[in-house]
Amino acid sequence: MTRxxxxxxxxxxxxxxxxxxxxxRFTRIWVQTVxxxxxxxxxxxxxxxxxxxxxxxxxxxxxxxxxxxxxLVLMAVITNAYSNVVxxxxxxxxxxxVEELLVSPAPxxxxxxxxxxxxxxxxxxxxxxVMLVAMMFTxxxxxxxxxxxxxxxxxxxxxxxxxxxxxxxxNSFDDISIVPTFVLTxxxxxxxxxxxxxxxxxxxxxxxxxxxxLYMVNGFRYGLHGVTDIPLGWAxxxxxxxxxxxxxxxLSLLRRGVxxxx
Amino acid sequence: MPPALAVTAxxxxxxxxxxxxxxxxxxxxxxxxxxxxxxxxxxKSTLIGIIASLVTKTSGQVRVFGHxxxxxxxxxxxxxxxxxxxxxxNLFLPAGEVVVNQAGYYGIPRREARVRAxxxxxxxxxxxxxxxxxxxxxxGMKRRLMIARALVHEPRLLILDxxxxxxxxxxxxxxxxxxxxxxxxxxxIILTTHYLEEAESLCRNIAIINDGEIAERTSIAxxxxxxxxxxxxxxxxxxxxxxxxxxxxxxxHVDECTLEVEMNREHTINGLFDALSxxxxxxxxxxxxxxxxxxxxxxxxxxxxxxxxxxx
Numbered sequence: 001m002t003r004x005x006x007x008x009x010x011x012x013x014x015x016x017x018x019x020x021x022x023x024x025r026f027t028r029i030w031v032q033t034v035x036x037x038x039x040x041x042x043x044x045x046x047x048x049x050x051x052x053x054x055x056x057x058x059x060x061x062x063x064x065x066x067x068x069x070x071x072l073v074l075m076a077v078i079t080n081a082y083s084n085v086v087x088x089x090x091x092x093x094x095x096x097x098v099e100e101l102l103v104s105p106a107p108x109x110x111x112x113x114x115x116x117x118x119x120x121x122x123x124x125x126x127x128x129x130v131m132l133v134a135m136m137f138t139x140x141x142x143x144x145x146x147x148x149x150x151x152x153x154x155x156x157x158x159x160x161x162x163x164x165x166x167x168x169x170x171n172s173f174d175d176i177s178i179v180p181t182f183v184l185t186x187x188x189x190x191x192x193x194x195x196x197x198x199x200x201x202x203x204x205x206x207x208x209x210x211x212x213x214l215y216m217v218n219g220f221r222y223g224l225h226g227v228t229d230i231p232l233g234w235a236x237x238x239x240x241x242x243x244x245x246x247x248x249x250x251l252s253l254l255r256r257g258v259x260x261x262x
Numbered sequence: 263m264p265p266a267l268a269v270t271a272x273x274x275x276x277x278x279x280x281x282x283x284x285x286x287x288x289x290x291x292x293x294x295x296x297x298x299x300x301x302x303x304x305x306k307s308t309l310i311g312i313i314a315s316l317v318t319k320t321s322g323q324v325r326v327f328g329h330x331x332x333x334x335x336x337x338x339x340x341x342x343x344x345x346x347x348x349x350x351x352n353l354f355l356p357a358g359e360v361v362v363n364q365a366g367y368y369g370i371p372r373r374e375a376r377v378r379a380x381x382x383x384x385x386x387x388x389x390x391x392x393x394x395x396x397x398x399x400x401x402g403m404k405r406r407l408m409i410a411r412a413l414v415h416e417p418r419l420l421i422l423d424x425x426x427x428x429x430x431x432x433x434x435x436x437x438x439x440x441x442x443x444x445x446x447x448x449x450x451i452i453l454t455t456h457y458l459e460e461a462e463s464l465c466r467n468i469a470i471i472n473d474g475e476i477a478e479r480t481s482i483a484x485x486x487x488x489x490x491x492x493x494x495x496x497x498x499x500x501x502x503x504x505x506x507x508x509x510x511x512x513x514x515h516v517d518e519c520t521l522e523v524e525m526n527r528e529h530t531i532n533g534l535f536d537a538l539s540x541x542x543x544x545x546x547x548x549x550x551x552x553x554x555x556x557x558x559x560x561x562x563x564x565x566x567x568x569x570x571x572x573x574x
Contacts, residue, residue: 102316
């Protein structure tokens, strides 16, 4: 099939259909998708920020509550972008309605883009809501809106891709909770959400540098407060490298039909 | 015009070594209503899965209306509508949204998709159920919805894998009428079914697949022409305790009021009734003992199994 303007219009309609379906899905069940993160982060702000934070003192040159805001917002973005794609795509595999897409002329990259866009939309929706909650506890002046938004979007893309790969390999609903529990949560908690890596001994500082979440949290912290443990260029470079690598891997899985074709 | 489907030397070996297709060659002409029959595990669903891009082939070639599946998969997929054997819906979506979304996957803008969805949902008596969640539809409604979903992009080749499995007679008959009409309008249809009566009354040509190979590919008429004998069941007005001898007809007792008559193609039903009347036997009703195609199909499969045992 030759690719003319009609083809690109067709791709756009397909992308918009997948994205629209995903967007309607998570907004329809907002009590399950948006609300839990808002409640959890509100508790974090209340306990770690208000109650304990006052006794901890400044961190990285910022009041402790201000210091944890970027990490908590990013944690909500990461969790929601990931879980949106992993649960939605795995459900489509489990109930076999992924076949609706597989029999259609939708190219693999459009299918991937549609699901990732759905994950990004949920990640940003929840991230924005958590940010509004944070504003009830502290005054936030965004140092660099462009960096803030870029880091948020790139992080959401990266973890949506992670969720997609998890869904491809998952054989049961248990499999889609293993990675968030045993990989995502430790990486996030050890990614400098609650502390500056300057507090760590030299060896653990070096180990922390292998954690991709550290770069995202610090990139976002720079965007909000102009403070970071990591050079900004490094943060963007690492996130971009992960996005390219995971995109390539996801497309390769789709091309080979891993987990979705016999 | 290129054939609707041309399959050449198609092989599928699953991981674990099971060879589901052993070099299948098959051609279905444009405009045909084609039956694909075979016992369970013969390779029908694998063949359909490969054509519809749900199963990856090991080797061989698939061309749909001249488009090669390897070279131009998007063109091939655009030509095909698939009605699978198993339900494959998001059960929590309304019926109408399932059809509109499917149109979107084929690049049909939402406004046009809604128009088409309405057309096919009305034709299949589902329009009143458009806002009902899939899980709340009956089995027959889900089957019809799968047809509407497969047609919404107006494919030139419609493949139906057991489309009437589990639906009642009335709905089955209405689906047959719908499919006949669709075929008359130019859509090529490939049908797999276990209801051989369905294949006999709908299809013009047939392929029988057995053990991963095409055992037969001919017209339904030619296949039925091979039947040498037919068996009828007669319900009698009175009791018959001793079977009379009727030249050319083989009679068997089912019970005292029911007889089975086996007759070859040289004899006529009139001849049978004449012979029965001469012996004072009155008949209340008559029916075929077995679907004719079913009998041929079973003979063919039995013969293949016998050949396979002989070869080993």
